[in-house]
Amino acid sequence: MKLEKKDIGSWISKAGKTEQIKEFQYAYIKDFFVDVAHASRFTLNQIRQLAAEEYTDRRTRTKEEKLNEDKVNMGYAERIVKGWRGLTVKGLDELIPGTLAEAELQFAEQKKKDPEFKIPPREDILKVEVEFSVETAFEIITNSVDFMSWILDMSGNSEHYSLVAVKKQAEYENLKP
Secondary structure, three states: OOOOHHHHHHHHHHHHHOOOEEEEEOOOOOOOEEEEEOOOHHHHHHHHHHHEEEEEOOOOOOEEEEEOHHHHHHHHHHHOEEEEEOOEHHHHHHHOOOHHHHHHHHHHHHHHHOOOOOOOOHHHHHHOEOOOOHHHHHHHHHHOHHHHHHHHHHHHOHHHOOHHHHHHHHHHHHHOO
């Protein structure tokens, strides 16, 4: 059987548009695992197209394009971060310092409005799991440089998603004494 160039081209095209998702442990927070989609060129182009905004440069009177940072971050939240497990308020406070303090302030405000409201102890608040949502992912990406950098590293490294990387890892493991 002889492979034709058009067949190979269509395979490559379809593979580039197929979403590949892997779960990775976030190295800096114990038991926090994130489902990350591979940032293929196709996916990155989609994010860029959605985030691009035209404007007219007053000086040159030419139309130019700039990227809306919020739209880029939302694109990553929607197309790259596909879920997580194990993120607690304690972990969230490590990603974005001050989150716990904000939660405590909100509880104090609620107590002022409703005197019968019981403020949970700090230890209990720290253990609360943060459920995944695109909106929460967007806020974390927008407010945590470390998390955004990590997502870019994980999603952009094709070795994490390819069988070649799995083979290399197995070879490496076999070389260990």
